[in-house]
Amino acid sequence: MKDFFNVKEINNVADYQVLVNKEYKLPSNYVPKDLTIIDQQYSEGSQYLRNLAQINFEKMAYDASLVGLTIKAVSTYRSFEYQKNLFNKYVKEKGFNYASMCSAKAGHSEHQTGLAVDISNSNLDYDNFDKTKEFIWVKNNAHKYGFILRYPKNKTNITKYKYEPWHYRYVGELAKELYENDLTLDEKYLYFNK
């Protein structure tokens, strides 16, 4: 298997704005210390996020419910081992190139940070999530709760991932700035932090 990136290990693992992508890798033993279970009414099965992300996700899901929408956390924290098996399964089924556009190698998944959440409505149909009113609401409001759409349609050349309408990432205060300037987290680091 080829790596196209000069992979670097991440130091600021517990930072809410931590950049995890194909270039920046989490240590295999990193497990967030404050994983907290999401209220069952806003999740599918037992789903854990870091405490601040969990609080804000529940707030967002509650506010969505006030306008008659159901949003649920379907996939959240994933361990290094879990991600390793998941990626290998994709490679076996679809080949390495395809797998790396839609899944992350172990250590390169934001899900290991406990700050990423795959969102769906009550249909739990990922592929068609962007055709739902829940998607539109989340897309327009997530930044108010500290979340960003992490892999937008028009940024695949930057993120190196295909469009994922369901994958949101908690970044805290920064979310508003990224949303208003139509920037991905990768661009923020590329242009402003170096």
Ligand SMILES: [Zn+2]
């Ligand atoms: Zn995801």
